[in-house]
Amino acid sequence: MPHSNLELSRRIWNREPTAVFTTMSLRHEELFKDYGHVDRLFAINNQANLERHWILADAAGIIHHVEYNEDLLHPRLTRGWMELRNFYGLLGEHHILIGYVGAASFQLTVFRSDAGQVAMNGFLCDIASTEALFQGHFAHYRLTLNAEIYNNDYLIVSGEGFGNYIEDSDFGHFILCGPLIHEIFVVETSPTSSSTFYLGPLWNEFCRSNEFDEGDTIIFEVQTDVRNSHIKVLLCH
Template identity: 35%
Template sequence: MSRYQFSIIHLQDEVVGFVDRAFAILYDDDLERQWTLRDEEGNRHVVTYNKNLQKPMLIGGWTELRHIYELHDFHTIYFGYVGDSCFHITIFPSKCKPLSIARFLKRIEADQPLFNGPKLHFFIFLNPNQCNASHLDLPADFGNYLRQGRFKYIFLYGPRKIVKCKLLLRNHPKKSSKIGSGWKEFCTAHGFHQTIDLVFEVDHMKSNQNVKVLTYCNF
């Protein structure tokens, strides 16, 4: 079974494939520069990954893939990650609908980093209860980062919406860090209702209340 699933829309006349940023960050330690792709008939292809977390792309072998499958227009390619830089792919021969293309291009733009320079990433694997809750408990390292700025609020920059959220930072009787009001609005705006992986990207140089939230994309 695939460990992570995402889609890339083959863009007409583009010589690269744009990789899902959340996936690239989540599996950075696992991913090599050479990826092995196998289609539903067992055909094997090798492509080159640029290993750039700011703008992850498939840069080598992408043009050859286009020629093999005769992709001359806008087509969806489904990637299922199975580990060790190996993927199962499904290529849909029918042309993508304009709405899907627009969403994909908008998502590429929305997933761009908020900051230049080094970044920190915190991972939270949401369960359905957390998606529907009024608050989100944060890992200790993420909470400590936010405490440095002494913020009362943070801004979550999601793919669909930016939401101002209240921070609940307590030291007594037990140290805890939570995202309070605004969290449920953020989840609702993005349709989170089941288990999902989230990447919280922040400025590594100094504590910042602007937080990019990344997750997988399918179109």
């Protein structure tokens, strides 16, 4: 149950969040009636540190205890979520800001004004854009788009990690599925190194069409329990 603990709340709010995500409490959306959505990119980026039990503190000193389901397919806040909604009297579409400060502790900001239908639609679209392409086990590979990578016609992949995945998969092409568009990329092996691969052409157009910018970090999400030529490409916020 929610309770007051000014000292604990002060300690949590005195720390700088390392990551922040926005969720919503929705009026009529059955999908989120009994639990809160956790931003999937946040869950992926922090999966090594997130525990099942979360402590959420608002700036007024109220503490909420909720459970995280530890599921990268459908990350959710379960037990304690309805108590949180009821405590603040959230009857419409409301934004909820959650800032991670480490040690299973989070800053909680609840916006009691109704965000409206447009905000709800945008929230649901954001969820859809980060949904997994498949059930099963994942691996994630990060890439920062420096100027050379961003502007190249081909994505050059080598070495351990993503390079090994491309080599072991033994596909002649991959379908990269970005937030806005999907594109087929042919796999070519470098003439000078059998462990270096070129995915293209039109890599730079894929980046621009998905509204990736130079300097962004993206994540390649791949399936590891079966061979799959589809790769989800996520933008880190």
